[in-house]
Amino acid sequence: MATVFLMGCYSNNCPVDNLVTCNYGFYDSEGTAITYNDTITVTTLKPGFKTVYTYRKWGNTTVTKERPDEELVNQGYTETISQQRNDTILVNQLFGASSMKVPMSYFNKMDTLIFSYKRITLKDTIKITHTSYPNVELPECGTHRFHTLEQVTATDAAIDHVEIGHSKVNYDGQTNIKIFFNGIVE
């Protein structure tokens, strides 16, 4: 009975938000924090290719799947098999945000992120060089992967420049990378 009572009072000190992500803050070209009024989609380049199954039928929307679908073929869809880059969307259609969180690779030396915008056709590429190391706060909290930022570079389609804010990427929530977009907020 006492054990049950004590267990009821047990609480661990694990972080509430224990997802390790790199935090990006948005600023204008002069360093004022802004809310970016464009839709941003962030894709990362991954090595290798994947097989994609595309199903088309006249008068219907095209369906893309990573596994074959016999049912669509039986419904009259035409199946096309192709090889595509193994890229992944990390942030999908972010709008009106002043910051964002993006995961980092555990074992790669460099992460390459493609920034796509809705208002402009050009894309930006941000390259982040970093090291990663394991971390255990408490055994009951599990293991995490922390990162140390070394260098960040960016193209200039919509971005003026980038800076490292806080090089230690953990679950403290500090802004790690500052993105300075073109233009000045009045």
Added chain:
Amino acid sequence: MKELSGLKHIIISATLFLAALLSVQAQQQQEPVMPGEKPKPTKYVAVEEQKQHLVFFQGFTLSVDGYGPVAMMISDYGTFEGALRLNLKNTFFPIFEAGVGRCSKEDFNTKVTYETSAPFGRIGIDFNMLKDKFQSNRLYLGARYGFSKFKYDIAGPAQSDPIWGGSIPFSMKDINCTSHWAELIFGVEVTIFKNFHMGWAVRYKRELASTKNDYAKPNCIPGYGYTTNTTCWGGTYSLIFDLNWGMKKSHKRGVNIEIRDIVPANAINNEMQNNNPEENNGD
């Protein structure tokens, strides 16, 4: 002439009245004495001289903890420890504690394991709070400063990257760490048999500092306990033996009793008068 005789009468009356008053007071002070009985001589006892005198150095005590080994058997963490303690006037007890702490645990949910085994030391003082310092039972408050220099191992399931892929085993060995902490102690001690005593103590501990490491934080410090919070509770059940090193036999267990009656000065004079004057001269 009439005036002079009147004044004489008044003076004589006053003198007789005062004499009568003084004689009544003297009778009240003396104990009633029966006819044929000699009055008892007054015994002068100096109260301060009757007090028991505590010897400053009361010896050493050696103690071993019985709780730590039991905790080691039934839980993830335990200690083997002993202590050497000085007894100063049965009031202050400077103490040095040393031991070995061991922790070996695996979290049920995350499967992360933590292991360490290392010596530790504590130094501090206990204060006997009982008003009667002569009795061998004690109720005390104490404070300690503790430290341990140790290495620990952490291992767990392989880390897999959910987005970019890849996996790597997770195991870190021999991470160096030095920890410092402070303790507040409340305890009791009772005599079981002659020089053998037993006692328990509750310890409130606060971690002061530990070596920081990028990879991990020590989950358990030998001699301190778990670091889940910045403070923790602990306890000891001590088996205590008195070591009477460097003590006189009459001072064992701390009390040297000196009770003396002081002989009144007139009795000394009488004795000197009764003694042979030649012997006195010879001295």
